[in-house]
Amino acid sequence: MASGRIEVVAYAGYREDECPRAFVVGEVQxxxxxxxxxxxxENAFTGRRRRCFRVKGSDWRxxxxxxxxxxxxxxxA
Incomplete structure (x- = not known):
């Protein structure tokens, strides 16, 4: 699978998009x-923040x- 923007199904608890539950690339979930x-x-120059998750998929990757x-x-990523 190529890297880039994807669609993510996430659990929204007290924080929006707190934890991803599934993701879709093309037509594959x-x-x-x-x-x-x-x-x-956090990028020191732009101040942009991102939360990263290392996960095990249902395909065991x-x-x-x-x-x-x-x-x-x-x-x-």
Missing amino acids: VDIVKLLDLWTE TYVLCHDETGDEWAL
């Missing part, structure tokens, strides 16, 4: 079976999904 790691990155909080966009 991958359900997330396990959250492996979570971290926040490991993915890194990042949510740009400023632009409200998800990307597959």
Whole structure:
């Protein structure tokens, strides 16, 4: 699968898009079976923040999904 913008189904708790549950690339949906790691990155020059999730997909591959909080966009890293 190529990296870039993707569609994500996320659990919205007290924080919007708190944790991804599945993502879609093209017409392929991958359900997330396990959250492996979570971290926040901030660009020192622009101040943009993104939350990144390292997850195990239902296809047993490991993915890194990042949510740009400023632009409200998800990307597959």
